[in-house]
Amino acid sequence: MKKLCVLALWLIAIVFLVPATAHADTISQAFSHNLSSNEPAQSWEHKIDLPDNLNQQGFSFFRRAVTLTGKLVVEREELTSTYYYIKVRLPKAFFGSKGNVSIQLEAAKELPPCNPVPPPTELSIPTNSNPLNPDFSWKGNGKYSAITLYDVTANNTVWERIIPGVDKYSMTEGRLDIDHHFKWAVRQSDECARYSPETQAGFRLELRMMMCQPCFGRGWIMCTSCNGTGHILVQGPNGQQSYRICSWCNGSGRRICTYCNGSGRVQTPVLIVE
Ligand SMILES: [Zn+2]
Numbered sequence: 001m002k003k004l005c006v007l008a009l010w011l012i013a014i015v016f017l018v019p020a021t022a023h024a025d026t027i028s029q030a031f032s033h034n035l036s037s038n039e040p041a042q043s044w045e046h047k048i049d050l051p052d053n054l055n056q057q058g059f060s061f062f063r064r065a066v067t068l069t070g071k072l073v074v075e076r077e078e079l080t081s082t083y084y085y086i087k088v089r090l091p092k093a094f095f096g097s098k099g100n101v102s103i104q105l106e107a108a109k110e111l112p113p114c115n116p117v118p119p120p121t122e123l124s125i126p127t128n129s130n131p132l133n134p135d136f137s138w139k140g141n142g143k144y145s146a147i148t149l150y151d152v153t154a155n156n157t158v159w160e161r162i163i164p165g166v167d168k169y170s171m172t173e174g175r176l177d178i179d180h181h182f183k184w185a186v187r188q189s190d191e192c193a194r195y196s197p198e199t200q201a202g203f204r205l206e207l208r209m210m211m212c213q214p215c216f217g218r219g220w221i222m223c224t225s226c227n228g229t230g231h232i233l234v235q236g237p238n239g240q241q242s243y244r245i246c247s248w249c250n251g252s253g254r255r256i257c258t259y260c261n262g263s264g265r266v267q268t269p270v271l272i273v274e
């Protein structure tokens with residue numbers, strides 16, 4: 001009987017005391033998106049509000065965790081004390097694409113301290129990256145990075161991503177314009193989504209005459225019909241063999257390179273760091 005009483009007291013304590021002392025709450029939401037075959041890329045915006053009952057009790061949002069699956073990417077986000085905003089995107093894909101974003105938001109009454117993240121450093125573009133879709137890399141200890149690519153010449157933002165947990169990323173969508181100047185900026189945040197000031201870097205794209213890669217600058221490639229020999233072995237009606245001149249290359253064994261039209265040089269996009 002005594003044991004039962006103790007148990008009952010414990011139950012009462014759990015039922016009445018725990019809600020009274022709770023000072024943190026978690027709100028989870030997930031969104032799924034898909035694109036059918038060859039459908040154009042699309043972005044979606046989601047806003048999650050702090051529930052009224054929590055707002056009235058003096059709670060505010062202070063932490064978020066974002067998990068992505070499939071091809072879904074994040075373009076933008078904002079965490080305030082009363083809402084979380086996120087913009088996600090699915091790129092166009094030949095066989096269609098889909099993805100899922102799971103968001104966990106923590107609301108609390110007495111906010112634990114959240115130190116701002118220092119701005120990232122060492123922004124660089126590897127020299128072997130494709131100038132029209134560059135690779136970007138940076139250093140920093142933030143858990144999330146926000147990267148924005150801005151076309152200074154056209155005066156618009158051409159690409160933006162929020163990337164969890166990496167310090168390099170390739171521009172996987174769209175193409176940059178030749179003869180334009182660009183600025184790219186990276187900010188970093190922790191789980192509180194408090195972003196550092198941005199660190200900027202710039203570059204421009206231009207066309208330069210470069211050696212033609214397919215023909216190694218020679219202007220010609222080997223004739224594949226005769227393997228560069230200039231003649232082809234033919235079989236007569238009685239089984240006798242003879243050589244005739246290769247009609248594809250007129251016996252030269254070479255064909256003009258169609259990439260450079262025989263000049264050995266082509267205009268190639270080049271990225272110049274500014
Ligand atoms: Zn030939």
Ligand SMILES: [Zn+2]
Nearest residue numbers: 212215257260
């Ligand atoms: Zn060539």
